[in-house]
Structure formats: structure tokens, C-alpha cells
Amino acid sequence: MKPKPLTTPPQCGWGRHITLTETQHNNGDGIPRARGPFFVPRLNNTGHGCDRLPKSTFDWLSKFGYLPPPDPVTGQLQTKEALTKAIKAMQKFGGLKETGVLDQETLGLMKTPRCSLPDVSETEGTVGRRKRSLNPQNKWNKRHLSWRVRTFPKDSALLGRDTVRALMYYALKVWSDIAPLNFHEVAGSDADIQIDFTKADHNDGYPFDGPGGTVAHAFFPGERFTAGDTHFDDDEAWTFRSPESHGMDLFAVAVHEFGHAIGLVHTSAIESIMRPYYQGPVGDPLKYDLPYEDKVRVWQLYGMRFPFPLLARDAPDRCTSHFDAVAQIRGEAFFFKGKYFWRLTREKHLVSLRPAQIHRFWRGLPPNLDSVDAVYERPGDHKIVFFKGLKYWVFKDNNVEEGYPRPISDFGLPLEGVDAVFVWLHNDKTYFFKDNRYWRYDDHLRRMDLGYPKDSSLWKGLPPHLDDAMRWSDGSSYFFKGKEYWRVPGSDMEVEAGYPRLIAKDWLLCTEMQSDSPDTQPKSTETRVNVQNHPDHAENGYEVCSCTSDTASPLGVRPSPSPVWLLPPLWTLSLALRSELL
Ligand SMILES: [Ca+2]
Ligand SMILES: [Ca+2]
Ligand SMILES: [Zn+2]
Ligand SMILES: [Zn+2]
The missing domain is CATH 2.110.10.10 (Hemopexin-like domain)
Incomplete structure (x- = not known):
């Protein structure tokens, strides 16, 4: 029998050495990313043998935060134990049985279209046992936020521009209905939330990947220029009111991404729009109600939209009283x-x-x-x-x-x-x-x-x-x-x-941020869409316009340098959406 060559590892060892490209590093823009260099461990699909783990699987696990980056100083490598642990963590987060093995269910979940953002952030992965917690700085310290759809889907046969704008409006409204946030559509280039439909590498270090895979991402709140920006992969077939199996429901994904844009991270909770995987359409955008889990998490960040009506005259206020x-x-x-x-x-x-x-x-x-x-x-x-x-x-x-x-x-x-x-x-x-x-x-x-x-x-x-x-x-x-x-x-x-x-x-979900303070008013330089009130506002029972008329504004808004007249008023968007709903 031929003796084993000396280079063969005695047990499951390490394969190809990969160095991530510069653009894949954390660019300091709010999306935590794993850092290279990495070593790919040998592990077959059942997790028992010594075949090399497919690079795509390894990439997937590190991309979404399950594999911590090796120490760049000591060059410490990922062990097979670390890999098993990563697979278990991924299975747990996805609601699968924690086998630690790449079984069919696990591989199936890895192929499910999902958000680009990691489930576990880099620091959490590195520190390991530290408890997952929302970074308190990951929220806006203003309450008026502007938004704009800068680029639209290329395939406008599926979704017209007005429908896209209306869907964005309602996806944001889902959050502002329950939290003290106000979203205004603007025409200028300085919107807090810039929305783009873009594909492949689009110069932010987080390239999309063609149909399927990652479908969208958004940047967390902060002072950076990109904070709040939301990108949709234009290689996906974005749809509205399509059957479950056809395309990607734009409203459902937008609600999720805007959750990130206001500071929410992924959750493994069963009932949550902030689960990382695409869950299919969520029904009528005009009637959508967030799962309780998501309401609680946004209340923890911003407090509630309205003081709640009391049950009876003598019902106590939970935020100001002591308890018996x-x-x-x-x-x-x-x-x-x-x-x-x-x-x-x-x-x-x-x-x-x-x-x-x-x-x-x-x-x-x-x-x-x-x-x-x-x-x-x-x-x-x-x-x-x-x-x-x-x-x-x-x-x-x-x-x-x-x-x-x-x-x-x-x-x-x-x-x-x-x-x-x-x-x-x-x-x-x-x-x-x-x-x-x-x-x-x-x-x-x-x-x-x-x-x-x-x-x-x-x-x-x-x-x-x-x-x-x-x-x-x-x-x-x-x-x-x-x-x-x-x-x-x-x-x-x-x-x-x-x-x-x-x-x-x-x-008891009380915050000091419950009401607007003077410094949270909109910037006076903010441009706003001119919208006049319309009878439909009252008829359809929904707030159609989130915008303030310039002439009615007490803040003395400067004349807008942008061609706001190019944008149809939002109430027509609502009509567009409603006619598609009928
Ligand atoms: Ca994709
Ligand atoms: Ca007592
Ligand atoms: Zn996400
Ligand atoms: Zn992007």
C-alpha cells in the first residue's frame, strides 16, 4: 500500500486560503462585515468527513456573522468545532433543529432569498458570549426623516414608478403609525433615506448577487452620509399583489429594510418582519399591522406614537406611578x-x-x-x-x-x-x-x-x-x-x-424620548413636495399625504432647487395603489 504523502493532514484540516477583497471589508458605514484572511476548513456536506466545505457555504456563514473572523494578529484559524457551532447558531436563528450538520433543511434555508445584513454583528461574533443587544446609538436622534426614490426598477412593466413610490410610502407609514417618527418625501439629493434599485456591485462595498440570494439591504441610522439608505437588488423580479411563488414582494421587503433604516436588527422571533429570510407577501399594504415583537422593539427605541387612552378615569399611568x-x-x-x-x-x-x-x-x-x-x-x-x-x-x-x-x-x-x-x-x-x-x-x-x-x-x-x-x-x-x-x-x-x-x-416601555423635543424639528433647508389637500384624504379613511405644504410651513422653507414638479402628488399615488388593489 502506498504510504500517505506527508502533506496530508492527519484529520480534518484546512483547505484553500482566501483573502477577501478590499471592498468586502467593513467600510465603517454601519454594515458590520467579517474580515479576512480566512482559511476554508475541510468538511463535507454531512459534516463528518474531510471533504472541503463548499466556499459558498463558508462565505454564507461569515457574511451573515455566524463565523467570527480569525484574529488578524495571531492568525488563529477556524476550528471544526467553531464551524459546527456556527452552523448550530445559524440553525437556531432560522428556527431549524440544531444539528450542527449541513443537512438538506439547512442548505435549503441558506438558499432562501434574504436580506444582506448579518444576523450576528462582527463584535458579537468576536466577543462570543456577549449577549445580543441593540446598540443604543443605532437610532435617529431626530424625529422628522426625509425619503426619496432615486432610481426605480429597470423592469417597469412589473411595477410602475407611482406604484413603487406608493409602496415605499406605505412601508414607511407602517413604522410611523406606531412610533413618533415622521417621514416626508422630498425631491432633493439630501434625503435621509435614499432608495435605490441597483444591481451587482453598486459602489457601496456590498454588491448584490443576481436573482435570489441577497435581495436588499439598508444602512443603520447615524451621522454617516449613507445612514438610512436602502438598496433593492434590481435583478429580483419585484412585484406587488403577486401569488406567493412569483417574484419578490416589494412591500414586504421594504417594511423589513425600513426597519433597519430606523435602527432594528435581525431577530429569530417566529412572528417578526425582521427575520432575515424572505417570508413572502404580507397582504394589503393599506391594512398591514406589524407583529407585536416588532412593535415592542421599535417602542424600545423611540417610544410610542400616541399616549394611550386610559381604560377608566382612575386607571393609573404606568410611566409615572410606583407599584403596590x-x-x-x-x-x-x-x-x-x-x-x-x-x-x-x-x-x-x-x-x-x-x-x-x-x-x-x-x-x-x-x-x-x-x-x-x-x-x-x-x-x-x-x-x-x-x-x-x-x-x-x-x-x-x-x-x-x-x-x-x-x-x-x-x-x-x-x-x-x-x-x-x-x-x-x-x-x-x-x-x-x-x-x-x-x-x-x-x-x-x-x-x-x-x-x-x-x-x-x-x-x-x-x-x-x-x-x-x-x-x-x-x-x-x-x-x-x-x-x-x-x-x-x-x-x-x-x-x-x-x-x-x-x-x-x-x-414598562416608557422612554424619555416619547415626545418631540425642539431640536428634533426638521431642518429648515429640507425641501418638501408640494401637495395640496384633496377630498380623497377624508374619503378613504387613510392619511394619504405625509407632506407639509411649503406655503403652510411656519419654518420658512427656502425655494427648492429641485424640480419638485416632476413628482406627482402623493395622493395620486394612493389612488394608483388603490386602483391596483381593486
Ligand atoms: Ca440577489
Ligand atoms: Ca407592597
Ligand atoms: Zn435585514
Ligand atoms: Zn447597497
Whole structure:
């Protein structure tokens, strides 16, 4: 038998050496990119052998952020383990089974048309374990943004110019309907959001790739010239109201890309327009409603469009009040105030801005109960316990158990009431707080532990007279008082550095950016499209024109140097779109 040549690697090794071209590097323009040089590992399509991984697969994984670039100094290479990890991460993000192997499903997903932007940014890939988070600088610090379609699809047989403009208008309106952003179409070359239909290499370092593959990209907000710009691959067959299998639905892709243009990154959430893969048409642009996941993420960046109408005259304001009680129940968070409560999902997303009434949800509490003192889900039987004054109620799910209320002396507590109660994940014991003392209770044995009460100052950094406390799924305990909260991680009895923080901001979707400040007004140099009001505005029930008439503007807009008369007024676009819809 012929001896193996010395150059053959003893196991799965490394293949061809690739250096990315200069234009593929991060150009500092907001789209994070992986850097070369790279080594292509040997790995066959099943992930078990030693054939070389197809370059296209390797490129795909690094392009979308799943393979971190090797250290340029040490030249450390990608290991097979890193590759398997990258494939698993890609599968997880795409909602596939995490096999770590390039199976048919995985290869199929890699062939699905998608956005050019990465799913994991370069820094996240490099740092590895760092948690994915939105960069707080990735948002506009102004609230009026201009837009313009600079170049149109070459194949205008499929989509006319007016239809393209109308689709862009409605795709932007999807976002401005829920967030305090205002989009204005302009004719000049200095629009915040320049929209282009372009193909192959188009001089921004992020070339398109012909039909399929990457279909569009947008630049995140910022000070750069390109910030907000949105490019569509003109090699795609852009369509409107076509069947699922025909072409690429322009409205659906535009809503996604404008999400990037205002600062949203990709998500793996099942119901989201910000999933990286093309998901097909999303229906009538005039009736499209964003998935809740996307609303929450844009609210976290910019706050809400309108102050929400209150349920009743005495319903409290979640952004300005303190809370009577806070509890984790079935993994969700409940914030109680007066006769009302707000509910947050396990992912910490507010279920509704409107508070619900306590006695309608927890059947069996007295209807005249004006507030609660403390609430917790007890370990063992997972029943929910409400405290008010010297009484307590036990609930199985939403229904009160027979025989309640009972006196809190059942717990061995003095007849003074309870400020706060929570279960410490560390020892599964129940802690009661009142003023500056605390008690430890064993819910499994149903008795108070010896040696209590103790001084609450043993919990370093916590204030006395708490409103309430709860454990949370991150393993930490949270303590609430007034408008602030404190986090106590793991089994520590000490508040984490950086606390207290604001409850309203971190839990209840309130921001300081809720309203326009004077410096967020539009620049006076901004040119605007002249549009006059039209009867259709009222008839069709939709806001047709996002533009302000120059003559009506109090800001003294300068005469526009651009031929604005070339653009038909937007209300005719709406008519164009509506006639196509009929
Ligand atoms: Ca393409
Ligand atoms: Ca309380
Ligand atoms: Zn995208
Ligand atoms: Zn581009």
C-alpha cells in the first residue's frame, strides 16, 4: 500500500486560503462585515468527513456573522468545532433543529432569498458570549426623516414608478403609525433615506448577487452620509399583489429594510418582519399591522406614537406611578397598581399598554378591593397568594380557594401587614419584608424558619419599606420601591452595581424620548413636495399625504432647487395603489 504523502493532514484540516477583497471589508458605514484572511476548513456536506466545505457555504456563514473572523494578529484559524457551532447558531436563528450538520433543511434555508445584513454583528461574533443587544446609538436622534426614490426598477412593466413610490410610502407609514417618527418625501439629493434599485456591485462595498440570494439591504441610522439608505437588488423580479411563488414582494421587503433604516436588527422571533429570510407577501399594504415583537422593539427605541387612552378615569399611568405589588406568576411578570395590573411575557414584553382590572382576572377577590399589598406564586403547589392588610387569599390559577381570606398570622407574621414577598431561587424559601425587617418562611413545610425577623439591612444596598419584590427567570431577584428597582443576582445578598434603575423605562416601555423635543424639528433647508389637500384624504379613511405644504410651513422653507414638479402628488399615488388593489 502506498504510504500517505506527508502533506496530508492527519484529520480534518484546512483547505484553500482566501483573502477577501478590499471592498468586502467593513467600510465603517454601519454594515458590520467579517474580515479576512480566512482559511476554508475541510468538511463535507454531512459534516463528518474531510471533504472541503463548499466556499459558498463558508462565505454564507461569515457574511451573515455566524463565523467570527480569525484574529488578524495571531492568525488563529477556524476550528471544526467553531464551524459546527456556527452552523448550530445559524440553525437556531432560522428556527431549524440544531444539528450542527449541513443537512438538506439547512442548505435549503441558506438558499432562501434574504436580506444582506448579518444576523450576528462582527463584535458579537468576536466577543462570543456577549449577549445580543441593540446598540443604543443605532437610532435617529431626530424625529422628522426625509425619503426619496432615486432610481426605480429597470423592469417597469412589473411595477410602475407611482406604484413603487406608493409602496415605499406605505412601508414607511407602517413604522410611523406606531412610533413618533415622521417621514416626508422630498425631491432633493439630501434625503435621509435614499432608495435605490441597483444591481451587482453598486459602489457601496456590498454588491448584490443576481436573482435570489441577497435581495436588499439598508444602512443603520447615524451621522454617516449613507445612514438610512436602502438598496433593492434590481435583478429580483419585484412585484406587488403577486401569488406567493412569483417574484419578490416589494412591500414586504421594504417594511423589513425600513426597519433597519430606523435602527432594528435581525431577530429569530417566529412572528417578526425582521427575520432575515424572505417570508413572502404580507397582504394589503393599506391594512398591514406589524407583529407585536416588532412593535415592542421599535417602542424600545423611540417610544410610542400616541399616549394611550386610559381604560377608566382612575386607571393609573404606568410611566409615572410606583407599584403596590410585583410578582412573577407562571414565568410572567405582573405589576399591580390600585385596582389594575399590567402583564409582561416571559420575554419581558408588555402584553398590553392598557392595564387590566384585578378583580376581573383574579375571580374571588372582593370587588371593592382598592389595592393589594404583595403577591407571590408559592413554591411546591404553584398557587398564587395575595396579601392585603392583615388578610391573604390563595388562588389556584384565576380562582380563589375556598375558605379565604384568612389572617396572615397563619404564616407566623405579626399583625402589621406585608410590604413585599418573593421566593429566592437560591434556596426556594419565601421572604417577607415589612418596614426594615424580613422573615424567612418554608412553604414546603408551611412554617416560619427560626431566628427571624432579621434586619433588612443584611441585604446590602436595598432600601427599607419596599413596595414589593420578585424573582425573575434570569436567576436574579428584583426589588421595587417608588419609581426604581434593584437587582440582586444569584445567591448574593447584595445589590448589583449600576442599580437602582427606572422601572418605567426597563419594564414598562416608557422612554424619555416619547415626545418631540425642539431640536428634533426638521431642518429648515429640507425641501418638501408640494401637495395640496384633496377630498380623497377624508374619503378613504387613510392619511394619504405625509407632506407639509411649503406655503403652510411656519419654518420658512427656502425655494427648492429641485424640480419638485416632476413628482406627482402623493395622493395620486394612493389612488394608483388603490386602483391596483381593486
Ligand atoms: Ca440577489
Ligand atoms: Ca407592597
Ligand atoms: Zn435585514
Ligand atoms: Zn447597497
